[in-house]
Amino acid sequence: MAGFLVSLLLIGRFDRGDGGFQLIERVEWIPAIGAKYLIGIDGISLLLVLLTTLMGFVAILSSWSSVTERVKEYYAMFLLQQTGMIGVFVALDALLFYVFWEAMLIPMYFIIGIWGGPRKLYAAIKFFLYTMAGSVLMLVAILTLYLQHFDQTGFYSFEIADLLSATCRWGSSVGCSGDSSSGSPSRCRCSPFHTWLPDAHVEAPTAGSVILAGVLLKMGTYGFIRFSLPLLPQASIDAVIVQAMIALSIVAILYGAFVSLMQQDWKKLVAYSSVSHLGFCTLGIFALNPNGLAGSVIQQVNHGISTGMLFLIVGVIYERRHTREIAAYGGLAHVMPKYAVVFAFAMLSSAGLPLLNGFVGEFTILQGAFETNPLWAALAVPGVVLGAAYLLWLYQRTMLGQVTRSENLRLPDLNLREMAVFLPLIAWAIWIGVYPKPYFEILEKPVARIVERVQPGYFAARPAAEDPLPGLNAVQEAPLP
Amino acid sequence: MTPFYTATDHLVLLPAIMLAFFGCAILLLDHWAPDIMALFRAANPKDRKWLLPVFVLPGIAFTAYTLWRQQSYLAASGATDIQAFQGSLVIDGFSLFFNWIFLIASLIVAIVSYRYLDIEGEHHGEYYGLILLANSGMFFLAAGSDLVTLFIGLELMALCFYVMVGFLRGDRRSNEAAMKYLILGAFSSGFLLYGFSILYGIGGSTKLAAISEAMAARELDDPVLWLALITTAVGLLFKISAAPFHMWAPDAYEGAPTTVTAYLSVASKAASFAFLLRIFLGPFAASREVWEPILAAIAVLTMTVGNFAAISQTNVKRLLAYSSISHAGYMLLGLVAGNETGLQGISVYILVYTFMNLGAFLVIVALRRGNLIGDEIEDLAGLMRRSPGMAMLMLVFLVSLAGIPPTAGFLGKFYIFLALIETGHYVLAVIATLYVAVAIYYYFRMVRTMFLDPSAEQEPLAGSFGLRLAGVSAGVLTLAIGDYPEPFLRLAQTSILR
Numbered sequence: 015m016a017g018f019l020v021s022l023l024l025i026g027r028f029d030r031g032d033g034g035f036q037l038i039e040r041v042e043w044i045p046a047i048g049a050k051y052l053i054g055i056d057g058i059s060l061l062l063v064l065l066t067t068l069m070g071f072v073a074i075l076s077s078w079s080s081v082t083e084r085v086k087e088y089y090a091m092f093l094l095q096q097t098g099m100i101g102v103f104v105a106l107d108a109l110l111f112y113v114f115w116e117a118m119l120i121p122m123y124f125i126i127g128i129w130g131g132p133r134k135l136y137a138a139i140k141f142f143l144y145t146m147a148g149s150v151l152m153l154v155a156i157l158t159l160y161l162q163h164f165d166q167t168g169f170y171s172f173e174i175a176d177l178l179s180a181t182c183r184w185g186s187s188v189g190c191s192g193d194s195s196s197g198s199p200s201r202c203r204c205s206p207f208h209t210w211l212p213d214a215h216v217e218a219p220t221a222g223s224v225i226l227a228g229v230l231l232k233m234g235t236y237g238f239i240r241f242s243l244p245l246l247p248q249a250s251i252d253a254v255i256v257q258a259m260i261a262l263s264i265v266a267i268l269y270g271a272f273v274s275l276m277q278q279d280w281k282k283l284v285a286y287s288s289v290s291h292l293g294f295c296t297l298g299i300f301a302l303n304p305n306g307l308a309g310s311v312i313q314q315v316n317h318g319i320s321t322g323m324l325f326l327i328v329g330v331i332y333e334r335r336h337t338r339e340i341a342a343y344g345g346l347a348h349v350m351p352k353y354a355v356v357f358a359f360a361m362l363s364s365a366g367l368p369l370l371n372g373f374v375g376e377f378t379i380l381q382g383a384f385e386t387n388p389l390w391a392a393l394a395v396p397g398v399v400l401g402a403a404y405l406l407w408l409y410q411r412t413m414l415g416q417v418t419r420s421e422n423l424r425l426p427d428l429n430l431r432e433m434a435v436f437l438p439l440i441a442w443a444i445w446i447g448v449y450p451k452p453y454f455e456i457l458e459k460p461v462a463r464i465v466e467r468v469q470p471g472y473f474a475a476r477p478a479a480e481d482p483l484p485g486l487n488a489v490q491e492a493p494l495p
Numbered sequence: 496m497t498p499f500y501t502a503t504d505h506l507v508l509l510p511a512i513m514l515a516f517f518g519c520a521i522l523l524l525d526h527w528a529p530d531i532m533a534l535f536r537a538a539n540p541k542d543r544k545w546l547l548p549v550f551v552l553p554g555i556a557f558t559a560y561t562l563w564r565q566q567s568y569l570a571a572s573g574a575t576d577i578q579a580f581q582g583s584l585v586i587d588g589f590s591l592f593f594n595w596i597f598l599i600a601s602l603i604v605a606i607v608s609y610r611y612l613d614i615e616g617e618h619h620g621e622y623y624g625l626i627l628l629a630n631s632g633m634f635f636l637a638a639g640s641d642l643v644t645l646f647i648g649l650e651l652m653a654l655c656f657y658v659m660v661g662f663l664r665g666d667r668r669s670n671e672a673a674m675k676y677l678i679l680g681a682f683s684s685g686f687l688l689y690g691f692s693i694l695y696g697i698g699g700s701t702k703l704a705a706i707s708e709a710m711a712a713r714e715l716d717d718p719v720l721w722l723a724l725i726t727t728a729v730g731l732l733f734k735i736s737a738a739p740f741h742m743w744a745p746d747a748y749e750g751a752p753t754t755v756t757a758y759l760s761v762a763s764k765a766a767s768f769a770f771l772l773r774i775f776l777g778p779f780a781a782s783r784e785v786w787e788p789i790l791a792a793i794a795v796l797t798m799t800v801g802n803f804a805a806i807s808q809t810n811v812k813r814l815l816a817y818s819s820i821s822h823a824g825y826m827l828l829g830l831v832a833g834n835e836t837g838l839q840g841i842s843v844y845i846l847v848y849t850f851m852n853l854g855a856f857l858v859i860v861a862l863r864r865g866n867l868i869g870d871e872i873e874d875l876a877g878l879m880r881r882s883p884g885m886a887m888l889m890l891v892f893l894v895s896l897a898g899i900p901p902t903a904g905f906l907g908k909f910y911i912f913l914a915l916i917e918t919g920h921y922v923l924a925v926i927a928t929l930y931v932a933v934a935i936y937y938y939f940r941m942v943r944t945m946f947l948d949p950s951a952e953q954e955p956l957a958g959s960f961g962l963r964l965a966g967v968s969a970g971v972l973t974l975a976i977g978d979y980p981e982p983f984l985r986l987a988q989t990s991i992l993r
Contacts, residue, residue, distance in 0.1 A: 047913075047984070112900065113900040113901050113905075116899050116900045116905075117899070117900055117901055119899070120894060120899065123939070123942075124946065127943060127946070127947050128946065128947055134947075135943060135947060138943075139936060139939055139940075139943070142935060142939060143932050143935060143936055146899075146931065146932045146935050147929060147932035150928035150929065150931045150932060151925065151928060151929075153909075153912065153928060154912060154916065154921075154924050154925060154928055157909075157912055157913050157916045157924075158916050158921075160913075161913070161916055161917050
């Protein structure tokens with residue numbers, strides 16, 4: 015828990031005006047191959063590190079009563095995993111990034127495998143194999159870039175800043191992005207790489223699902239933003255690849271939404287809804303303009319908050335009733351009023367209601383997508399509608415109406431600890447929803463750098479070059495007094 | 496005329512002399528062991544534990560000292576190599592690197608054996624003698640630069656292993672394994688010898704240097720060259736258990752006493768690789784165009800067979816046998832890449848493989864007690880509760896074998912991938928990386944059994960002090976190489992065969 019408090023200090027030391035990396039720490043690690051221990055943060059990683067530590071804090075608080083066996087090992091695994099995830103978000107050396115990326119898999123394997131649900135063993139190994147297969151391909155891509163950098167400059171380095179200076183040959187850059195984009199989505203679960211997701215999510219313990227949904231899949235999208243786009247600019251604007259990624263995103267949005275509508279299992283519904291939401295994140299990234307990218311990062315944070323809350327909500331009820339069948343509930347609002355209110359918040363933020371965080375992210379992404387190609391936005395919009403549909407329907411089936419089962423009559427409402435779990439998340443959701451400006455300010459410079467890198471002259475070619483987020487500011491100003 | 500036995504010859508040969516001397520001393524003295532024990536009024540005249548501190552450890556210490564002498568002599572002379580016996584033996588970074596690995600493997604195996612052999616009820620002095628003699632044979636495989644020297648080294652090592660694999664006289668599996676290993680091993684030696692005879696015909700000399708020149712002068716489509724290449728390669732690939740010549744490995748590994756399996760899988764494989772590198776980078780270097788695609792295909796086949804056969808195994812020793820086959824495939828890929836990174840990669844890979852594979856077998860050795868053989872996967876069940884220390888060690892070794900950072904196994908694979916990409920073998924690199932994911936499946940089946948399954952047994956393991964010490968050292972090294980590889984990479988850098 016102390017981790018979260020320490021990470022708050024980061025905000026204080028973070029200088030918003032500077033677009034580059036800050037708080038850099040550099041130690042030679044393996045000079046023979048030019049690998050360094052190099053870490054630092056920019057606006058994008060700052061937000062994600064904060065999300066990681068907050069989610070860790072919340073998840074640990076939530077597992078207070080649900081984890082009863084092998085408690086010591088559980089928390090050890092949990093902290094190891096936190097280390098790996100934060101490492102991924104702050105690493106500025108490609109090899110170090112990869113090492114953190116892999117190292118965090120093993121604790122997750124154990125968290126799912128030891129403390130998970132009935133089919134935990136199957137889910138754990140499936141999760142591990144899928145993510146591993148993706149990430150070793152990413153390693154091939156990293157190595158290819160590394161060698162090209164060596165060919166052009168004559169010295170070995172894994173430092174991202176150095177790798178950026180190498181210009182990739184077109185053919186191999188397409189190959190690399192093929193590699194890295196099959197690596198990242200398997201983690202951020204674009205369809206068709208998502209099949210591990212329902213198993214892993216459903217079988218993981220509540221805290222595990224929260225971390226999986228809240229943080230882990232952000233590593234995939236973060237990989238796109240930090241590596242795929244800036245390192246492989248030619249491939250990133252290649253029409254075929256962009257179209258393919260956009261198509262995958264839209265398919266993910268719609269497919270996730272439709273499958274969610276069909277679910278009988280509360281947790282699976284939430285799991286598929288996050289496929290849909292992640293589709294928005296990748297859509298934003300491959301819109302390749304400031305709005306899309308910034309919106310995507312915001313949406314990643316949002317998704318962490320709202321889906322994390324939804325998983326926590328499932329966890330709370332599962333702890334009391336030990337079933338996740340939606341049909342087993344109904345009219346819970348009468349029995350557990352506080353719970354119903356919290357659920358309403360989580361659901362509305364996930365569905366993208368204005369004034370809550372989900373709206374800001376989705377709106378910005380759609381705006382970005384519209385700028386690039388109106389058709390994309392048009393195809394993605396039904397995802398928002400469907401999202402509202404399945405969430406509201408879920409709420410209706412579980413919370414509203416008369417209490418249908420006698421067992422549900424005596425369920426205790428949220429206690430103080432559980433409220434403490436939800437409150438910071440709700441507060442953050444409202445903050446982003448009502449006043450997102452600080453977040454966009456943090457993101458403005460790093461996002462602008464990436465866009466400039468991918469589409470040189472993007473800003474120069476537009477009259478609004480001074481203000482990289484033209485449409486956004488108007489939107490944000492509106493809800494302010 | 497050159498003098499018959501110079502001071503340089505002596506210096507170069509000394510490690511092998513030391514090992515053979517102590518090995519033979521054990522064989523001889525073991526005969527009178529009951530009398531000696533009676534002299535000291537020992538309670539149990541059949542006890543052979545004393546051989547370990549009295550002969551094996553000093554033998555290894557002396558050998559280490561002579562190796563260190565060689566190393567400092569080589570460094571002081573400033574030359575890349577020192578020839579001895581008119582070019583039959585050579586001391587270079589390559590031979591020193593491999594000899595250190597053999598010696599460390601012998602030390603670890605000897606230390607962990609005494610408890611294990613007691614439990615098996617087959618504690619005989621010959622065992623230690625065979626370990627030292629096998630190590631002596633390995634010395635010639637790493638340092639030999641003459642066909643006859645290399646072949647004698649190979650046979651010395653192999654003969655010791657044939658006996659050690661069948662060391663459990665009362666056990667049918669052990670006998671069967673020894674028989675299989677002996678017959679197939681002799682068969683492959685025949686192939687190898689046939690190839691050597693053609694090489695001798697081509698070169699008119701048994702010295703590798705002379706043969707290299709003669710081979711380089713030949714056309715690439717010369718049938719004699721092809722014949723020499725193929726027969727020699729078959730013999731060598733058999734020794735490193737590459738598919739399709741891997742059939743002996745699972746049976747031999749399963750039937751042999753576990754300590755011998757550990758030794759066989761690490762030291763014998765490293766020595767055979769040293770042999771293979773000497774031949775392929777020596778006489779065959781000029782015909783790379785011919786064998787590179789063949790080796791690439793064999794490497795892929797080896798990884799395929801190893802990884803997929805391992806999935807369905809229920810016996811840990813058999814599983815590790817198949818996994819070691821797939822590791823041989825990775826190492827071969829380093830040779831296929833063939834540039835400096837690739838060769839350094841093979842050295843790094845063999846180094847880390849030594850520690851992680853030995854370590855994994857040590858844990859299996861620790862499981863052996865009383866009437867429990869401990870080599871079925873179920874025997875690992877609940878190890879985390881019974882013996883958390885051993886379970887954590889095994890986790891480190893398995894994660895490393897799977898090649899996941901931050902353990903040493905990742906570094907080995909990293910170098911192989913790097914070399915493949917550097918030389919433009921993208922398809923091979925992708926195949927090799929995908930097999931990492933396959934390998935995780937069966938390694939983590941063991942992890943699952945250890946950590947997640949309930950255990951039938953409750954007693955903690957009966958590991959000896961030596962076993963714990965060896966296990967912890969191997970574990971610490973596996974993590975150390977993974978987390979701070981710099982000194983080990985420099986070491987491997989010196990070992991590249993030029």
